[in-house]
Amino acid sequence: xxxxxxxxxxxKGITRVIFSRIGIIxxxxxxxxxxxxxxxxxxxxxxPLIYGLIIVIEAFAIVHLINSPGNPAFKxxxxxxxxxxxxxxxxxxxxxxxxxxxxxxxxxxxVIHLETRKYLSQDTEAVGEMWENKPANTLLAHYLYKQVxxxxxxxxxxxxxxxxxxxxxxxxxxxxxAKKFIFLEYFIITEGLMWDTILDILKKKVAEGVEVRVLYxxxxxxxxxxxxxxxxxxxxxxxxxxxGKLTPFLSSIQNNRDHRKxxxxxxxxxxxxxxxxxxxxxxxxxxxxxxxxxxxxFTGEAVNSFTTMFLEMWELTSGVEEKYDKYLLPRQKGWQxxxxxxxxxxxxxxxxxxxxxxxxxxxxxxxxxxxxxxTPYLILDNEMITTLTRxxxxxxxxxxxxxxxxxxxxxxxxxxxxxxxxxxxxxxIYEFNPGFVHAKIFVSDxxxxxxxxxxxxxxxxxxxxxxxxxxxxxxxxLRIEDDFQDTLKRCHxxxxxxxxxxxxxxxxxxxxxxxxxxxx
Numbered sequence: 001x002x003x004x005x006x007x008x009x010x011x012k013g014i015t016r017v018i019f020s021r022i023g024i025i026x027x028x029x030x031x032x033x034x035x036x037x038x039x040x041x042x043x044x045x046x047x048p049l050i051y052g053l054i055i056v057i058e059a060f061a062i063v064h065l066i067n068s069p070g071n072p073a074f075k076x077x078x079x080x081x082x083x084x085x086x087x088x089x090x091x092x093x094x095x096x097x098x099x100x101x102x103x104x105x106x107x108x109x110x111v112i113h114l115e116t117r118k119y120l121s122q123d124t125e126a127v128g129e130m131w132e133n134k135p136a137n138t139l140l141a142h143y144l145y146k147q148v149x150x151x152x153x154x155x156x157x158x159x160x161x162x163x164x165x166x167x168x169x170x171x172x173x174x175x176x177x178a179k180k181f182i183f184l185e186y187f188i189i190t191e192g193l194m195w196d197t198i199l200d201i202l203k204k205k206v207a208e209g210v211e212v213r214v215l216y217x218x219x220x221x222x223x224x225x226x227x228x229x230x231x232x233x234x235x236x237x238x239x240x241x242x243x244g245k246l247t248p249f250l251s252s253i254q255n256n257r258d259h260r261k262x263x264x265x266x267x268x269x270x271x272x273x274x275x276x277x278x279x280x281x282x283x284x285x286x287x288x289x290x291x292x293x294x295x296x297x298f299t300g301e302a303v304n305s306f307t308t309m310f311l312e313m314w315e316l317t318s319g320v321e322e323k324y325d326k327y328l329l330p331r332q333k334g335w336q337x338x339x340x341x342x343x344x345x346x347x348x349x350x351x352x353x354x355x356x357x358x359x360x361x362x363x364x365x366x367x368x369x370x371x372x373x374x375t376p377y378l379i380l381d382n383e384m385i386t387t388l389t390r391x392x393x394x395x396x397x398x399x400x401x402x403x404x405x406x407x408x409x410x411x412x413x414x415x416x417x418x419x420x421x422x423x424x425x426x427x428x429i430y431e432f433n434p435g436f437v438h439a440k441i442f443v444s445d446x447x448x449x450x451x452x453x454x455x456x457x458x459x460x461x462x463x464x465x466x467x468x469x470x471x472x473x474x475x476x477x478l479r480i481e482d483d484f485q486d487t488l489k490r491c492h493x494x495x496x497x498x499x500x501x502x503x504x505x506x507x508x509x510x511x512x513x514x515x516x517x518x519x520x
Contacts, residue, residue, distance in 0.1 A: 054087050054090065054091070055086070055087065057090060057094075058082055058086065058087065058089075058090040061082060061090050061093055061094070062079055062082060062083075065078055065079055065082075065093075066079070069352075071381055071462065071518070072381075072382065073381045073382065073458070073517070073518045074458075074462075074518045076518075077515065077516060077517070077518045078093055080515060081093070096255075102256075102350075105256075105316065105350065106350035108316060109312070109316055109348060109350055109351075110350070110351070112312050112315050112316060113148075113149060113312060113351075116149070116308050116311075116312060116324055117149045119304070119308060119324050119325065119328055120149055120150065120151050120304065120305060120308060121151060122141075122145045122151040122152065123151060123152060123153070123154065123331070125154075126152050126153065126154040126341065127141050127142075127152050129154070130152065130341055130472070133473060134447075134472065134473070136362075136366045137341070137362075137366075137448070137472050139362075140343070140358075140359070140362045140470065141341075141343060143358065144343055144345055144355070144359075144470075147353050147355075148345065148346070148347075148351065148353055148355055150305055150343060150344060150345045150346065151305070151343070152341055152342075152343050153300065153301045153302040153305075153341065153342045153343070153344075154301070154339070154340075154341060155300045155301045155331075155332050155339070156298055156299065156300035156301055156302040156303075156339060156342040157298070157299040157300055157339055158296055158297070158298055158299075158339075158340075158342060158469075158471055158474050158476040159296065159297040159298075159299070159476065160294070160295075160296050160451070160476050160479045160480050160483070161273065161275075161294060161295045161296065161297070162294060162479075162483040162486075162487075163282075163283070163292065163293060163294070164275045164281040164282040164283065164291065164293050164295075165282050165283060167271070167273070167275050167295040167297075168194060168282045170297060171198065171263065171271065172197065172198075172201065174265050174269045174297075175198065175201045175202070175205070175265065176201060177265070177266075178205050178210050178265050178266055179210065179266055180210065180211065180266045180267075181210060181211040181212070181213070181264075181265075181266060181267075181327060182202065182205060182210060182211070182212045182213070182263075182264070182265055182266075183213050183215075183262070183263070183264040183265075183307065183310045183311075183314075184212075184213070184214045184215070184262070184263050184277075185214075185215040185216075185258065185260050185261070185262040185263075185309075185310050185313060186215070186216055186217075186220075186260075186261050186262075186276050186277050187216070187217045187220040187257065187258060187259045187260065187261060187276055187453075188216075188217070188220045188221060188224060188276035188277065188278050189214075189216050189220075189221055189224065189225060189276070189277045189278065190221075190224040190225070190276075190277065190278035190279065191224070191225070192278060192279040192284065192285070193279050193282075193284045194277055194278060194279050194281065194282050194284065195277045195278065198277060199236075202214075202236075202238055203236050203237075203238075206236065206237035206238060207237075211239070212237070212238045212239065213238070213239040213240070213310075213314060214230075214233055214238055214239070214240045214241075215240075215241055215242075215243055215258065215310070215313055215314060215317065216230075216240075216242060216243070216258075217242075217243050217244060217257050217258040217259070218242045218243060218244045218245035218246045219244060219246060219257050220257060220258075220259070220276075221242075222246055224278065230242050241314065241317040241318055242317075243257075243258040243313065243317050243465075244256065244257055244258060255463060256349045256350075256463055256464065256465065257459075257463075257464050257465065258313065258464070258465045259453050259459075259460065259464040259465060259466050260272075260309070260313075260346070260453055260465055260466060260467045261273060261274065261275060261276060261295070261453050261467075262306050262309060262310050262467060264303060264306050264307045264310055267303055267304065267307055267327055267328060267329045268299060268303060268329070269297055269298070269299055269303065270297070270298045270299075270302065270303035270305075270306035270307070270344070271295060271296070271297050271298075272295065272296060272298075272306065272344070272451065272452055272453065272467055272468060272469060273293070273294050273295025273296055273439075273440075273451050273452065273453070274293045274294060274295065274376075274438045274439050274440050274452075274453060275293045275294075275295045275438075281293055281438070287407070287436070288403070288405040288406070288407050288435050288436035289404075289405040289434050289435020289436060290434040290435035290436070291435060291436055291438060292374075292403075292432055292434075292435065292436065292437045292438065292439060292487060293437075293438040293439050294374070294439040294440075294441055294451060294480075294483070295451065296451040296469060296471075296476075298342060298344070298469065300332075300339075301329070301331055301332065302342040302343075302344050302469070303329070304328045304329060305344035305345075305346075306344055306467070307324075307327050307328055308324060308328070309344070309346045309467055311324055311327065312346075313465070339474060339475075340471065340472055340473040340474025340475070340476075340477075341471070341472045341473060341474070342469055342470070342471055342472075342474070343469065343470040344467070344468070344469045344470075345359065345452075345467065345468055345469070345470065346465070346466070346467045347454065347464075347465065347466040347467065347468075348465050349462065349463050349464065349465070354461055354462060355466075356452070356454035356460065356461055356466050356468060357383075357384070357454075357461045357462075359442075359450055359454075359468065359470055360384070360442055360450070360454070360456075361383075361384075361387055363442045363444050363448055363450065364387050364388060364391050364396075364398075364442075364444075365387065365391070366444075366448075367391060367396050367444040367445055367448075368396075368445050369396065369397065369444075369445050369446075370396060370397035370398070370399070370444060370445065371391060371396060371397070371398050371399075371442065371443075371444045372397075372399050372401075372442070372443050372444070372481065372484045373398075373399065373400045373401065373441070373442050373456070374401045374437055374439040374440065374441045374484065374487070375400065375401070375402065375437070375439070375440055375455060375456040376402070376403055376406075376407070376436065376437055376438045376439075376440075376455060377408075377411050377415060377455045377456060377457040377460070378400065378402060378414075378415035378418055378456055378457070379411065379414050379415060379418075379456070379457035379458055379514075379517045380418055380456065380457075381458070381461075381518075384456070384461075385418070385421065385422070388400075388422060388425075388427055389421070389422065389425035389426070389427060392422075392425050392426035392427045393425055393426060397428070398426070398427045398428065399427075399428045399429075399430060399488070400422070400427060400428070400429050400430070401430050401431075401432060401437055401484070401487065401488065401491060402415065402429060402430070402431050402432070402437060403431065403432055403435065403436040403437040403438075404431035404432050404433050404434075404435070404491075404492070405434075405435045405436050406436065407436055407438075410513055411457070413506060413509050413510035413513055414510055414513050414514050414517050416499070416502065416506070416507075416510050417507075417510040417511055417514050419494060419499045420496065420499050420500075423494065423495075423496055423499065424496070428493060429493070429494040430488060430491035430492065430493050430494065431491055431492055431494060432487065432490060432491050433490055433491060433492055434490055437487075440452055440453060440454055440455055440456075440460075440468070441480060441484070443477060443480045443481045443484055446477060446478055446481060447472060447473055447477055448470075448471070448472050448477065449470075449471045449476075449477045449480045449481075450468050450469065450470050450471065451468060451469055451471070451480070452466065452467055452468020452469060453466045453467055453468060454466045454468055457517075458517060458518045462518075
């Protein structure tokens with residue numbers, strides 16, 4: 001009887017998935033892929049001249065790939081797909097590169113960002129002071145402002161949160177204090193204690209006349225929110241847009257997801273970090289053991305950059321021109337007590353600048369004593385491998401903290417393929433025994449750190465909308481390092497013996513998946 005009940009429940013579960021919006025969209029996408037693949041074989045059998053023309057195009061595509069600018073790893077993966085899957089591979093490549101929607105978003109975002117640069121001016125006094133303190137960081141400040149428009153700030157306080165629980169408590173306090181506006185931009189929102197509590201506060205604030213806007217990613221919330229959840233929020237008086245909403249048509253736009261986590265309150269407080277709005281992030285539920293994550297709150301002038309990032313994404317999604325100066329606070333006259341330097345930065349997949357990776361490179365390359373890293377994923381290109389191993393071989397202590405309980409088995413399998421090369425070069429790898437590390441932090445030499453959303457994988461470094469904040473000479477950097485050391489006590493150090501004892505099948509799977517890592 002129990003067996004029959006189990007089978008019945010399983011059948012109902014399968015039926016529910018098949019006929020859900022996810023199942024229907026997946027089925028339609030599969031049908032389109034099958035049509036594309038089937039058309040190739042139809043051409044080969046019945047229209048050989050056209051098929052031969054596509055083969056010629058394939059050769060040109062490979063030549064174009066090899067000679068085009070960009071990361072060599074992406075080129076290698078595409079060449080591999082084109083050669084292993086003739087015709088089908090080149091059609092997919094042309095499909096992803098020639099979509100008008102992608103070009104339209106890229107051009108629109110470039111115009112928006114150009115228009116907003118006038119609101120984020122560089123403070124030459126702050127940069128000049130940094131030059132006297134640490135010239136190398138002035139070079140980073142110059143890059144972030146000249147290339148992508150993010151200035152350096154002096155009059156900004158920082159509060160670091162070592163877990164989601166402490167950030168959640170601070171969020172509730174600051175949200176309840178809101179008088180003018182609340183902006184939220186998150187990759188994942190899931191109904192539960194955390195989001196329901198925040199939503200109750202937002203509804204009360206709307207009733208008080210506070211302007212509330214919410215952005216969330218269509219892919220990140222695909223399985224966590226109802227299809228038209230934005231309409232539910234709008235019915236409550238909350239303005240809402242979905243970034244990259246999934247459609248039942250083949251498109252590469254969903255490949256560029258809004259992975260940012262930004263909360264701005266009245267232009268006074270700005271939050272970022274790895275923590276999404278879901279119960280696992282505050283350890284209210286257990287998904288992969290203890291969820292280790294981090295975030296930071298910024299108070300002062302640097303919040304203007306986070307406000308601008310949000311409004312740019314809102315304008316891109318809504319298509320309506322924004323009034324930025326309405327939400328930005330004027331710079332303070334004179335200096336407050338010394339509180340270090342903060343440079344919030346955003347990263348997009350459309351500006352030909354790998355901002356998150358450049359910040360990481362800068363921290364590694366200019367470390368004098370140590371670089372300590374927390375990351376949930378480790379899928380590296382050759383440049384990052386070279387940078388990490390060179391620092392370690394130069395006598396810098398390089399420690400990478402990874403989860404022991406992964407959320408994605410395939411990403412974990414690929415990460416393991418880098419362990420031996422890194423450990424052999426002297427890089428120390430630790431795994432967090434109690435569960436999953438979702439934090440994305442770099443901290444160095446007790447004076448430099450970055451907290452943000454950028455994972456050490458191809459998606460985080462190249463394909464997603466991301467954000468973070470570079471922090472220098474601020475007392476809170478020591479708290480970030482203290483948290484790293486406290487967390488390290490609950491980790492175990494991965495040895496070469498442990499790496500060599502891995503299951504042969506898992507090693508093989510990891511190596512095969514690594515070939516496709518840039519597209520994962």
